[in-house]
Amino acid sequence: MNADEESRLARVALTWLAEPGTRVVHQLVERHGPVATLDLLLDGGSPDGWLHSTVAARSAVGDARAVAAEALERAERLGARLVTPDDDEWPTRVGGLTTLRLPDVTRRVDGETAPPLCFWVRGSWPLGEALERSVAVVGARAATGYGQHVATELGYGLAERDWTVVSGGAFGIDAAAHRGALTAGGLTVAVLACGVDRPYPMGNTALFDRIADTGLLVSEWPPGAEPLRPRFLIRNRVIAGGTLGTVVVEASARSGATQTARRAIYTGRVAMVVPGPVTSAMSVGAHELLREFPKARLVTGVAHVLEEVGRIGADLAPLSRGPQRPTDALDDDARSLLEALPRRGAMGVDRLAGRAGVDVRTALRKLSLLEELSMVVRRDDGYALAPPATPRRGT
Amino acid sequence: MNADEESRLARVALTWLAEPGTRVVHQLVERHGPVATLDLLLDGGSPDGWLHSTVAARSAVGDARAVAAEALERAERLGARLVTPDDDEWPTRVGGLTTLRLPDVTRRVDGETAPPLCFWVRGSWPLGEALERSVAVVGARAATGYGQHVATELGYGLAERDWTVVSGGAFGIDAAAHRGALTAGGLTVAVLACGVDRPYPMGNTALFDRIADTGLLVSEWPPGAEPLRPRFLIRNRVIAGGTLGTVVVEASARSGATQTARRAIYTGRVAMVVPGPVTSAMSVGAHELLREFPKARLVTGVAHVLEEVGRIGADLAPLSRGPQRPTDALDDDARSLLEALPRRGAMGVDRLAGRAGVDVRTALRKLSLLEELSMVVRRDDGYALAPPATPRRGT
Numbered sequence: 001m002n003a004d005e006e007s008r009l010a011r012v013a014l015t016w017l018a019e020p021g022t023r024v025v026h027q028l029v030e031r032h033g034p035v036a037t038l039d040l041l042l043d044g045g046s047p048d049g050w051l052h053s054t055v056a057a058r059s060a061v062g063d064a065r066a067v068a069a070e071a072l073e074r075a076e077r078l079g080a081r082l083v084t085p086d087d088d089e090w091p092t093r094v095g096g097l098t099t100l101r102l103p104d105v106t107r108r109v110d111g112e113t114a115p116p117l118c119f120w121v122r123g124s125w126p127l128g129e130a131l132e133r134s135v136a137v138v139g140a141r142a143a144t145g146y147g148q149h150v151a152t153e154l155g156y157g158l159a160e161r162d163w164t165v166v167s168g169g170a171f172g173i174d175a176a177a178h179r180g181a182l183t184a185g186g187l188t189v190a191v192l193a194c195g196v197d198r199p200y201p202m203g204n205t206a207l208f209d210r211i212a213d214t215g216l217l218v219s220e221w222p223p224g225a226e227p228l229r230p231r232f233l234i235r236n237r238v239i240a241g242g243t244l245g246t247v248v249v250e251a252s253a254r255s256g257a258t259q260t261a262r263r264a265i266y267t268g269r270v271a272m273v274v275p276g277p278v279t280s281a282m283s284v285g286a287h288e289l290l291r292e293f294p295k296a297r298l299v300t301g302v303a304h305v306l307e308e309v310g311r312i313g314a315d316l317a318p319l320s321r322g323p324q325r326p327t328d329a330l331d332d333d334a335r336s337l338l339e340a341l342p343r344r345g346a347m348g349v350d351r352l353a354g355r356a357g358v359d360v361r362t363a364l365r366k367l368s369l370l371e372e373l374s375m376v377v378r379r380d381d382g383y384a385l386a387p388p389a390t391p392r393r394g395t
Numbered sequence: 396m397n398a399d400e401e402s403r404l405a406r407v408a409l410t411w412l413a414e415p416g417t418r419v420v421h422q423l424v425e426r427h428g429p430v431a432t433l434d435l436l437l438d439g440g441s442p443d444g445w446l447h448s449t450v451a452a453r454s455a456v457g458d459a460r461a462v463a464a465e466a467l468e469r470a471e472r473l474g475a476r477l478v479t480p481d482d483d484e485w486p487t488r489v490g491g492l493t494t495l496r497l498p499d500v501t502r503r504v505d506g507e508t509a510p511p512l513c514f515w516v517r518g519s520w521p522l523g524e525a526l527e528r529s530v531a532v533v534g535a536r537a538a539t540g541y542g543q544h545v546a547t548e549l550g551y552g553l554a555e556r557d558w559t560v561v562s563g564g565a566f567g568i569d570a571a572a573h574r575g576a577l578t579a580g581g582l583t584v585a586v587l588a589c590g591v592d593r594p595y596p597m598g599n600t601a602l603f604d605r606i607a608d609t610g611l612l613v614s615e616w617p618p619g620a621e622p623l624r625p626r627f628l629i630r631n632r633v634i635a636g637g638t639l640g641t642v643v644v645e646a647s648a649r650s651g652a653t654q655t656a657r658r659a660i661y662t663g664r665v666a667m668v669v670p671g672p673v674t675s676a677m678s679v680g681a682h683e684l685l686r687e688f689p690k691a692r693l694v695t696g697v698a699h700v701l702e703e704v705g706r707i708g709a710d711l712a713p714l715s716r717g718p719q720r721p722t723d724a725l726d727d728d729a730r731s732l733l734e735a736l737p738r739r740g741a742m743g744v745d746r747l748a749g750r751a752g753v754d755v756r757t758a759l760r761k762l763s764l765l766e767e768l769s770m771v772v773r774r775d776d777g778y779a780l781a782p783p784a785t786p787r788r789g790t
Contacts, residue, residue: 146672275670275682277541278695287670290685290693298685298693300673 003035004086010034011084011118012068012222017041017058019112020220021234024048026098026114034117038064050108071222075120078197078223083119089126091119097241100267109230113237113263116220122196123216124387130189130216134164135309136239136264138257139173139249140282147250147282150274151176152183154247157302159186162343163309166191166243168235169211173249173257175204182210185344191242192219193235194227214344236260237267245270245309247299251285258285265293270308272299333358334366338375338385346384398430399481405429406479406513407463407617412436412450414507415615416629419443421493421509429512433459445503466617470515473592473618478514484521486514492636495662504625508632508658511615517591518611519782525584525611529559530704531634531659533652534568534644535677542645542677545669545696546571547578549642552697554581554738558704561586561638563630564606568644568652570599577605580739586637587614588630589622609739631655632662639704640665642694646680653680660688665703667694728753729761733770733780741779 001009011034018025024047028037042064046052058064075082083089100113121127137154139147155165155177165181167174169190181188188211194200196217199208211217220238221231236256240246240263248271251257264271273290275298276283289296299305330338333356340356341347347355353363367383370376376383396404406429413420419442423432437459441447453459470477478484495508516522532549534542546568550560554576562569564585576583583606589595591612594603606612615633616626631651635641635658643666646652659666668685670693671678684691694700725733728751735751736742742750748758762778765771771778 146674150673274673275678275685275693277672278545278669279541283670284695287693287695290670291699294689298670298682300679300682304686 007034007086008082008084008118009065009068009072010038012071012082013038013064014041015117015220016067016071016222017055017064018051019109019231019234020116021097021109021112021114021237022051023112023114024051026117029117068222071224074197074223078122080120080122080196080223083121083127084117089128091128091131091242093131093244094238094242096267096269097237100237100241100263102262102266107230109233112234115241116238118220120196120219120222121216122212122218123214125187125216127216127218130164130187131166131242132164133162134166134189134243135305136166136243136246136260137173137177137249138167138236138239138246138260139177140251140255140257140285141170141172141174142252142282143172143176143250144276144280144282146276146280147173148176151249152180154249154274154302154305155180155182155186155188156184158305159184159188159343161302161306162186163306164189164215166239168192168232168239168256169199169201169204169208169217171201171203175207177249178207178211178215182214185342187343188215190215190217191235191239192217192227193221193231195219195221195223195225197223200227232256233259237263240264240269241267243269245272245305247272247274247305248286248289249274250276250280250282251289252281253284253288255285258289261289261293261296265295271296272305272308273297274299330370331366333362334370337363337366338370341376341383341385343385346379346382348382352383402429402481403477403479403513404460404463404467405433407466407477408433408459409436410512410615411462411466411617412453412459413446414504414625414629415511416492416504416507416509416632417446418507418509419446421512424512463617466619469592469618473517475515475517475591475612475618478516478522479512484523486523486526486637488526488639489633489637491662491664492632495632495636495658497657497661502625504628507629510636511633513615515591515614515617516611517607517613518609520582520611522611522613525559525582526561526637527559528557529561529584529638530700531561531638531641531655532568532572532644533562533634533641533655534572535646535650535652535680536565536567536569537647537677538567538571538645539671539675539677541671541675542568542669543571546644547575549644549669549697549700550575550577550581550583551579553700554579554583556697556701557581557738558701559584559610561634563587563627563634563651564594564596564599564603564612566596566598570602572644573602573606573610577609580609580737582738583610585610585612586630586634587612587622588616588626590614590616590618590620592618595622627651628654632658635659635664636662638664640667640700642667642669642700643681643684644669645671645675645677646684647676648679648683650680653684656684656688656691660690666691667700667703668692669694725765726761728757729765732758732761733765736771736778736780738780741774741777743777747778 041055094115097115102110105111151173159181165188167177178188196219246264248257248261261271273286336356353360377386436450489510492510497505500506550572560576560583562572573583591614641659643652643656656666668681731751748755772781
């Protein structure tokens with residue numbers, strides 16, 4: 001095992017020994033690296049009493065390194081991959097969670113809001129790129145028809161404008177937001193509180209399959225991990241901190257969605273809330289957020305959401321996308337054609353040329369070039385965007 | 396005609412010569428009194444060109460003093476009365492309009508927001524007392540069932556807690572708020588943009604009759620005045636400035652109700668907004684208010700409204716009500732009985748005693764005392780609150 005592999009294994013082992021987000025573990029890793037931190041904890045050197053007990057309890061039922069190695073093998077069989085801060089596709093924005101401190105913490109889980117040590121990912125998009133221009137849409141499981149309609153419209157509208165829709169994969173608002181994005185042929189990311197091989201709830205299996213096919217299933221927990229209750233709260237910090245903003249569509253009083261919004265606010269992200277009828281129990285939490293947090297913005301549709309996150313997105317895009325993009329080398333016609341291609345599926349040359357505003361002869365020439373650059377693929381039914389390259393792993 | 400009568404007549408004449416709210420007229424009256432101001436204007440001494448023209452145009456169709464005298468006679472025949480700042484029942488809170496300046500004024504009517512010179516009133520409650528603990532509930536004419544439900548609940552809940560409900564008497568939200576207050580046996584005030592003898596709209600005639608019976612119909616315009624379009628905007632400043640806060644229930648984009656809320660905000664009153672479904676055109680204006688004005692408070696029911704205005708009410712009540720109240724001299728039993736009496740209609744002694752938590756013998760004794768003090772009246776169907784004394788007129 002080389003140093004890189006050892007480091008990755010240590011991150012997985014650490015996430016198994018203590019739940020993700022554990023602040024002291026993250027601090028140790030920042031200071032000493034994952035391998036030394038793992039050695040320290042396994043040698044009984046935890047700086048905190050509770051962590052010492054937790055590590056001992058876990059170690060009694062299994063060997064952390066062996067568990068981690070097994071998880072990595074299992075992931076490989078599944079076609080899932082581990083992403084760590086050493087990888088190019090690491091979503092750096094989650095680093096903002098370092099500063100997240102929730103007020104009035106009574107449960108440990110609300111205090112342990114450190115950035116993730118690693119992610120398990122299913123789907124071909126590079127995780128960091130997928131989250132770059134992303135908005136979370138979250139809300140009640142027991143959503144009303146009104147809420148589902150609004151969430152679907154938001155998911156669709158955001159995806160249509162090339163924003164990634166992030167949500168939690170739950171029934172109700174989450175599922176509606178994912179579906180809206182999928183309908184628009186857009187990119188959607190489900191951040192789970194369990195293994196990416198057994199997304200919860202089961203009833204959304206078909207939806208998860210569609211998401212894995214064109215978007216991403218993401219989790220901090222290894223394949224096989226169960227969706228334990230506190231894990232949803234731990235997961236919520238990633239939805240809040242990994243996106244530019246969080247929209248709450250419907251939420252009952254003190255619901256998980258309002259917890260995600262609070263995490264967004266205290267991480268300095270944009271928290272947005274869709275109001276609803278005051279007669280609806282499913283909007284009580286949404287209205288509470290608007291009353292409690294002057295920073296929470298009332299939004300009534302995708303235009304308002306883009307008004308809030310668009311500025312940030314525009315600022316960030318050149319920074320993080322800038323020099324790496326191969327499209328920078330393309331001329332206007334090629335770029336127009338590339339942008340005219342549907343995000344999913346193929347399109348015939350005639351229609352594509354018309355959409356791009358390029359004559360058909362030029363279109364054919366430029367498409368050949370793009371094909372040579374492996375940016376588009378020719379198919380029986382026209383041209384399509386090439387699937388993203390397998391993410392390079394950093395050293 | 397004595398000096399007092401002359402002064403009252405001058406206020407009526409001035410309101411006829413220039414629409415209520417005209418800033419320069421109000422300033423002249425403050426400085427020189429209404430009689431001297433009327434003389435000045437009628438002698439062609441208006442400080443502003445446009446006012447000079449307006450006075451000349453009005454004077455061409457009638458003699459201001461004669462018109463005013465006729466209005467006063469007509470009001471007396473109708474059982475309506477004129478209330479001026481010289482009267483004890485003058486609602487002093489409207490004086491706050493002196494400071495009202497709306498930004499981005501393009502129409503004259505938005506700039507002329509001075510306090511009223513006088514009010515025409517139908518109903519027996521002293522106007523100032525009625526408005527002391529008052530909240531405005533306003534909204535769309537083309538209200539939805541949702542909006543009407545919420546407005547009725549608010550009107551009922553506020554009235555039940557002895558708050559006066561103020562609105563404009565229009566179809567939709569206004570009517571629902573008035574009806575809610577009436578159903579609770581509470582006090583409701585309709586501030587009109589036309590004469591109190593011909594409340595507009597006609598379709599609400601039965602409602603207006605009920606309001607005049609137990610509450611108040613109020614207007615700055617003399618009996619017979621027509622509800623011209625700009626008068627609604629002029630009227631709205633009184634609804635905003637005469638109450639402690641304004642609740643907007645449903646409002647389409649740039650509606651009259653949002654104009655009232657803006658006037659409340661810029662007069663330093665509490666502006667409250669009930670959200671609704673983002674899919675409803677009738678809530679677009681409400682949501683716009685919440686997005687535009689950080690000071691506008693989202694409220695979802697009467698508890699939130701009381702949270703906003705309750706503090707102010709509690710602060711003000713002892714100041715203005717304090718020493719004058721004859722109830723201060725009553726013992727606990729008598730006061731409990733008085734408070735147990737329905738605001739409207741009578742109640743039998745047994746029920747009343749039970750409600751007040753006083754035994755029937757004591758109740759009978761205390762009710763006799765209250766009757767002697769002219770605070771309750773005995774009727775065939777039990778005891779009832781005595782109608783308020785005819786307001787004293789100041790000197």
